[in-house]
Amino acid sequence: MLLIFNVKESPKIEGRINIIGNEKIKFGKIKEAITLRPGEIYNQRLSWRSEQAILQLYKEEGYYLASVKVYTDPGSEADVVSVTFEVSEGERIKIQEINLGGNEGISSEKLRKRMKTRVDKRFDEAIFEEDLSRILTFYQDSGYAQAKLVKHEKSFTEDEIGIIIDIEIDEGPQYIINEYDMKVSHSEKPAFKQEKIQSMLNPAEGEIFDRGEFEKSILGIKQLYNEEGYVLMTLNPIPSYNESEGFVDFLIEIDEGNVIVIDQIKINGLVKTKKKVIRRELDQLKIKTGEFLDMKALRKARQRLFQMGFLRNVEFVPSNTEGQRRNLNVNLDESPRTGMFSLGGGYGSEGGLFGIAEVGENNLMGQAYNIHLKGEVGTWYRRTAELRLGTPWILGSPTRANMRIYNNTFTRRYYRGLTSYSSGLTDISYRHVRYIDSRKGVSLTLGRPIFEDIDASIRFRNEDANVKHRKTTQGGGVELENYLDRFTRSLTLMLSRDTRDYRTSLYHPISGAYGTISYEYSGGFLGADNNFRKYSLDFSWFLKTWQNFVFASHLSGGILDSRTSATSSGSYYDSYRIDPLYFERFWIGGIDTVRGYEDFEIVPTDGPRGYNPNGGNKQIYANFEYRVPVSPQLTGVLFFDVGNVWQQSLSNLSRSDLNFKKGVGAGIRFDLGGGMLVRLEYGFPLDRDLRVNDRSGKFHFSVGPGF
Structure with a gap:
């Protein structure tokens, strides 16, 4: 039995790619978007991708009825083709209506104010997706912790010159904070009294549950622990919703972990500066071997090192090793030049013509003089x-x-x-x-x-x-x-x-x-x-x-x-x-x-x-x-x-x-x-x-x- 395969190579693209019918978008912008290139092999997959890229460009400009056809014609030689994209732009589509449904607790007017998508403006898919997130965030910050978008649809008007947007919302109940309960795990004694931690929680008990403010207060508690060296701590807020009563209780689980102790300090990146110049600043703030890692001290050290005038980047990076003792990497980036020489002049209303010369050094001999x-x-x-x-x-x-x-x-x-x-x-x-x-x-x-x-x-x-x-x-x-x-x-x-x-x-x-x-x-x-x-x-x-x-x-x-x-x-x-x-x-x-x-x-x-x-x-x-x-x-x-x-x-x-x-x-x-x-x-x-x-x-x- 004889099996014969007849193989025909895909043709190459000859000359430049032609685009016709495009009046609203320039040829150069379309050329950058498509994937087909002159001199390369033509295939249907790349052609389809280029077609979709052109349609996306037109959608971004509001031309949702645009269409694209692709034509290939034999070239001047065998196995070559010329490619033409024919664009039918249609009319630019604007938003005619934005309809909101299911919203009883918050008015449609307030919700529309949170949106960047507006009536009589062109529709932008990316902005619309952001608007949906803004609506949900607004609900969650207003106590509707379980609000969700049931559906959101876009349709054309009968004359196909406008878009109608329909958004359906399931608000759920509006929740009030009922009670905070604390569960803190610690090795010896707690770093802070529970009363102090609870006082930092926001909103307070009896207030409407604002998720944004609540998350800010959680970050504040984490920062409080980190500043005392508890950088390994974990905090997990667990909500319990009572839908019938409209209450939410929170169990705040905190595992303080161990305080990190500095093992070795490794100073990296210095070329001119003596290490003792950096180390004395760290020692003065008790950032040294055997001391607890204090985030407040690290921030102060960054400030003082910057103020010496010859560093342009300061980073403190604890090592990822296991255990309580960690090495501290001090990564520094010196300015490319700490000295300066300048000559200049000009004219001023107070001094007339003037010339100026200045010479200086911010890090003489690497000693910070x-x-x-x-x-x-x-x-x-x-x-x-x-x-x-x-x-x-x-x-x-x-x-x-x-x-x-x-x-x-x-x-x-x-x-x-x-x-x-x-x-x-x-x-x-x-x-x-x-x-x-x-x-x-x-x-x-x-x-x-x-x-x-x-x-x-x-x-x-x-x-x-x-x-x-x-x-x-x-x-x-x-x-x-x-x-x-x-x-x-x-x-x-x-x-x-x-x-x-x-x-x-x-x-x-x-x-x-x-x-x-x-x-x-x-x-x-x-x-x-x-x-x-x-x-x-x-x-x-x-x-x-x-x-x-x-x-x-x-x-x-x-x-x-x-x-x-x-x-x-x-x-x-x-x-x-x-x-x-x-x-x-x-x-x-x-x-x-x-x-x-x-x-x-x-x-x-x-x-x-x-x-x-x-x-x-x-x-x-x-x-x-x-x-x-x-x-x-x-x-x-x-x-x-x-x-x-x-x-x-x-x-x-x-x-x-x-x-x-x-x-x-x-x-x-x-x-x-x-x-x-x-x-x-x-x-x-x-x-x-x-x-x-x-x-x-x-x-x-x-x-x-x-x-």
Whole structure:
């Protein structure tokens, strides 16, 4: 017997694949979706897949009546074919009706508000599936723990130009929490009293069972155990439903497990940094061999390691070995460069043309020492020189030390012109009236942690400052000049609390808060010219919203209590003398306070002529930002700022005197590594009345962090 097989090879696809009839969707988009390719073997399976891919594209655009036909024609040679997809698009289908049935406890209007699928909008299958989940979640959060969707159907209208959606719901009873019962298994003694655990459960007994809030409270209990080292604990809530009465009882089963004890600590990923730099931070928080694994301590360690400025990722990973003792892997990722060198320049409204150079290192010799040298020179008497040195530890103790030596000269500008507050001076525009502000000195700060999240520090400042008002002409052509030279020696006491959480960058915490309060004392037993007390507060809050988007807010305030006699130092201001504490007073406006305004533009309006050029003795301002990370190095920012400065006593301040200045805008920030953050922001003033007929916005540029 002879059996003969006749085999015929599938043809190859010749030339490009043709698509006709497509007006609503471009050829390129369809080409990307189909699986057939020129030069490949043609077969029915791939052809069918391509057909379905085209139909899916049209469904996503609302063309549910679209159809596709496939044609193959002989090619120019044997065993080749040309392929053509013919599309009949039909009309775009919109949703005409959304019908809900079976819902007695919750109105159809409330349910429709939870849906993104809307009447007169095109139908999207993926969004509709999400809507079904939203409906169930809403029911479960409203006490209907056993609610379910009986059916959901889609049908076309008779004229086939619309879709009708029908959703049938079985609500079941609405449940109230009747009783929580606890069953806790532990080795020696329980980690927490049952009363404490039960108090954390939400909703409380007698309240409507909200599944979302209940699950949040369960997560809170787990976190409580984890923070005490019980990372092996298990928690199992077992419900018991009484449908006839509408009650639900819960048995909360907790197996505490053993507390993990750290066996060995393995520090991984370091290239430049010495391991002792990392280990001393861990030891100080009792993260070491033989200690219980404390999750709160690990979070604090991550924070402190990030704040050293040369790490971009910190992870703590316990080993998966059996038993109570576990190794702790500390996985670190150093920044590719901890040093920085930059040259730049530009033009600023306050300083004219300027050039800037900076060199620094955040991890000198791998010991976490930091050193930065910065210099700047420009027109309009702009000259700066600054040296900063720092170390996080001194003589084996967690006492940090920072020193700053500086010699800075800037030209500042008056606003609204001297004609608005000094009699006899004419034809002086705010754009031309400037003064020279020079400060040189040294400051030394010592600080150390005193509690888990609280640090205390003391700063000594020794500063010589002078201001020189450039010559201006009085009505009779007489040139007047004023000069003030003051010396400050002060001590500042500070308390700070820091709960910020960093994940990728020191400049972008994703949650937590940072707050400081300080008291500065100058003069008295310290000597020097200036005698004052200054009280300050500064608080920042960070909230992670969607993905890694962060809402950040900041509040800063200060009060200056002058103990220095006001004396004249020249004839420039016969009607308004220069305050001897000119250098310690408050001005706001600019990139670090209220954006959209010139630097130091916002000053009190309570002077004898409606304007106080000496600044204020009280200030408060707030910043609100929404930070959108674009990449690890680039972040976009939307902001709103508000603030003002005053001279009146607190008892005399009325609501109308507050007169807050506001600004809005947007910006971008570049993290260049090596402790260098570049900020470029544009602000628009909402309340600029200081400069007549000028409500234009302002670009702000700065190198360094904000809040």
